[in-house]
Amino acid sequence: MPPYRLPMYRERPAVRCVNFLCAVLLTLVLVTGIIMFVLWLSLRPHRPRFFLNDFTIPNLNRQSGAVNLPVRFTVDEHNPNQKIGIRYDEIYGSVYYNDLLVASGPVYQPFYQPPKGDTPLQGELTASGPTPSDPAWQRFAGDAAAGSVGLRLLLNSTVRFQVKVWDSKVHHIKVECEFRLGGDGSLQQDYKNRQCTLYF
Incomplete structure (x- = not known):
């Protein structure tokens, strides 16, 4: 009796062609995914950094209140990105003593920060308080007297x-700098060049 042999299975040319095309397509998808991931890592924007350089309110300890006193400050902005610029709209500033608003208003015009760039944001406002009639005045005057x-x-x-001609969506940012002034209204040395908190 002749030995039993399994019939040989031969793939049809059409099936081989479909398998080859699927393999090529999957390879292209994998390579494209890797390239996109590398590009995303290299072009992923890093948040800017802000440092309080200086802050002054001359005559802070006068007894007639802080109304109409000039409020001057400098906050250094740094763009850490190597290939990504940052386009800022107008910057609005507010100064608080606890929950009491001391001064507010626009402090810097729109500008473009190039990659790895630094810009000193110099702002000037006019104090609107506190006045001797404010409930917080006694605490404010006491702190000023204590220095x-x-x-x-x-x-x-x-x-x-911004990456060349491409702009990202708009992001709202809030920068918060906490610090202490001396009795003469100048920034205490411990707070000079301290990094501010960025809410993004």
């Missing part, structure tokens, strides 16, 4: 990241 007044500076704006 340590705690304040908060808030900067608000919207930004877009």
